[in-house]
Amino acid sequence: MRYELYYWPGIQGRGEFVRLAFEDAGVEYVDIGLLPAAQGGGAGAVSECLHAGASGQPHFAPPVLKIGEEMISQVANILLFLGPRLGLIADDAALQRRAHGLQLTLSDFVAEIHDTHHPIGTSLYYEDQRDEAQRRGKLFVQERLPKFLDYFERVLAVNAGSEAYLVGGAHSYVDLSLFQVMTGLRYAFPRAMGRLEPELPALVALVDRVGSRTRLASYLMSERRQAFNPSGIFRHYSELDG
Amino acid sequence: MRYELYYWPGIQGRGEFVRLAFEDAGVEYVDIGLLPAAQGGGAGAVSECLHAGASGQPHFAPPVLKIGEEMISQVANILLFLGPRLGLIADDAALQRRAHGLQLTLSDFVAEIHDTHHPIGTSLYYEDQRDEAQRRGKLFVQERLPKFLDYFERVLAVNAGSEAYLVGGAHSYVDLSLFQVMTGLRYAFPRAMGRLEPELPALVALVDRVGSRTRLASYLMSERRQAFNPSGIFRHYSELDG
Numbered sequence: 001m002r003y004e005l006y007y008w009p010g011i012q013g014r015g016e017f018v019r020l021a022f023e024d025a026g027v028e029y030v031d032i033g034l035l036p037a038a039q040g041g042g043a044g045a046v047s048e049c050l051h052a053g054a055s056g057q058p059h060f061a062p063p064v065l066k067i068g069e070e071m072i073s074q075v076a077n078i079l080l081f082l083g084p085r086l087g088l089i090a091d092d093a094a095l096q097r098r099a100h101g102l103q104l105t106l107s108d109f110v111a112e113i114h115d116t117h118h119p120i121g122t123s124l125y126y127e128d129q130r131d132e133a134q135r136r137g138k139l140f141v142q143e144r145l146p147k148f149l150d151y152f153e154r155v156l157a158v159n160a161g162s163e164a165y166l167v168g169g170a171h172s173y174v175d176l177s178l179f180q181v182m183t184g185l186r187y188a189f190p191r192a193m194g195r196l197e198p199e200l201p202a203l204v205a206l207v208d209r210v211g212s213r214t215r216l217a218s219y220l221m222s223e224r225r226q227a228f229n230p231s232g233i234f235r236h237y238s239e240l241d242g
Numbered sequence: 243m244r245y246e247l248y249y250w251p252g253i254q255g256r257g258e259f260v261r262l263a264f265e266d267a268g269v270e271y272v273d274i275g276l277l278p279a280a281q282g283g284g285a286g287a288v289s290e291c292l293h294a295g296a297s298g299q300p301h302f303a304p305p306v307l308k309i310g311e312e313m314i315s316q317v318a319n320i321l322l323f324l325g326p327r328l329g330l331i332a333d334d335a336a337l338q339r340r341a342h343g344l345q346l347t348l349s350d351f352v353a354e355i356h357d358t359h360h361p362i363g364t365s366l367y368y369e370d371q372r373d374e375a376q377r378r379g380k381l382f383v384q385e386r387l388p389k390f391l392d393y394f395e396r397v398l399a400v401n402a403g404s405e406a407y408l409v410g411g412a413h414s415y416v417d418l419s420l421f422q423v424m425t426g427l428r429y430a431f432p433r434a435m436g437r438l439e440p441e442l443p444a445l446v447a448l449v450d451r452v453g454s455r456t457r458l459a460s461y462l463m464s465e466r467r468q469a470f471n472p473s474g475i476f477r478h479y480s481e482l483d484g
Binding site for chain 2: 052056057058059060061070072073074076077080081094097098100101104105107108111115119120121123124129132135136139140143144148151154155158159
């Protein structure tokens with residue numbers, strides 16, 4: 001089984017949620033966007049895969065996962081598929097639905113995080129929507145950020161018998177995605193997170209637990225892990241970090 | 243099997259995507275939010291279900307579907323579960339993944355449609371973010387609206403042998419969701435849609451086909467169908483309809 005990930009080079013972006021699953025599971029994958037164009041990689045290959053997959057069917061946006069002739073798009077859809085195959089979720093349909101619901105809530109959270117710096121449109125530069133971003137950023141830090149974080153803190157707290165697991169009694173792909181969101185938020189909103197984290201012990205414990213997993217820690221230290229940067233979803237603009 | 247839908251009363255909202263599936267399939271469900279409080283319904287019951295379901299686990303937002311002891315949240319997750327049970331998707335795992343990817347792209351589209359009138363924050367009135375809404379609305383109508391619609395038009399066009407089906411050779415729950423989005427867009431952006439629709443024959447054919455399905459047409463004419471209104475996701479503000 002050859003897994004091919006298609007995602008734009010240059011940023012972690014939404015592709016990173018898929019990468020973390022492969023890396024944590026220790027399962028090989030080909031990161032097409034990061035290959036040289038001469039080897040069939042790069043942004044051109046990603047763009048081409050959106051316009052017509054093996055099935056001839058277009059995808060709206062990356063990431064896209066290719067397995068044989070099948071192409072799957074949307075992060076949560078890809079992780080729903082990969083979770084059981086990579087040993088990152090128990091073989092329990094109800095638990096998998098619960099995990100998927102949480103993953104979709106993380107998708108919503110990520111979209112709101114992105115829109116703090118792009119409240120008007122993705123086709124404009126940040127500098128061209130800075131005033132609106134400051135207004136949105138302020139509300140985000142005051143209202144939406146604590147609302148989402150408190151929610152995930154409660155999910156962890158009520159998941160009885162867990163040690164910072166979102167679902168069931170074991171580590172899963174949703175924990176990896178929440179780790180990525182928390183790590184991104186610490187990069188983008190260090191002041192706000194510094195204020196909020198003392199009230200979020202279960203979230204902090206999850207970040208510590210996930211970050212110390214052997215294969216994941218090794219990935220995070222490797223050259224394969226692209227750094228957070230001002231082109232990604234998580235961006236540090238001091239004026240947005242209320 | 244008793245199906246209970248939890249969603250805020252007073253708007254179609256995201257609950258409507260779930261309602262259309264039940265109504266089209268002719269399967270009974272209890273719309274808890276629309277029941278009187280004296281019968282255990284209303285906004286209070288919806289709010290309560292978010293804070294602690296039967297499992298004790300919180301949900302971030304409605305809709306939530308309750309089946310026995312299980313509670314499922316997120317529209318796409320609910321439809322992934324209901325699709326095969328209501329006969330609204332073929333028994334084919336790859337096709338179901340494809341449908342789910344399209345449903346998630348519709349979720350993204352719906353979030354962008356919502357944010358045209360709330361670009362700064364959901365806690366503010368439209369009137370308090372009207373200037374930003376006009377700026378975002380203009381870009382939405384010029385760029386994002388055609389981009390999403392062209393995408394779904396292409397999906398329909400390449401799905402060979404179909405008669406306005408998004409996946410496979412038969413009607414599915416994703417067609418119902420796309421119908422709902424198209425109907426909402428015609429309400430919210432009549433001028434923009436009037437300009438774009440002549441170039442979108444497959445989308446128009448899908449709306450016509452779905453809207454003439456017997457049970458669905460009967461629902462749309464019934465008192466159960468709440469009208470589009472200025473509190474919902476799809477809102478008609480003339481100044482946003484570029």
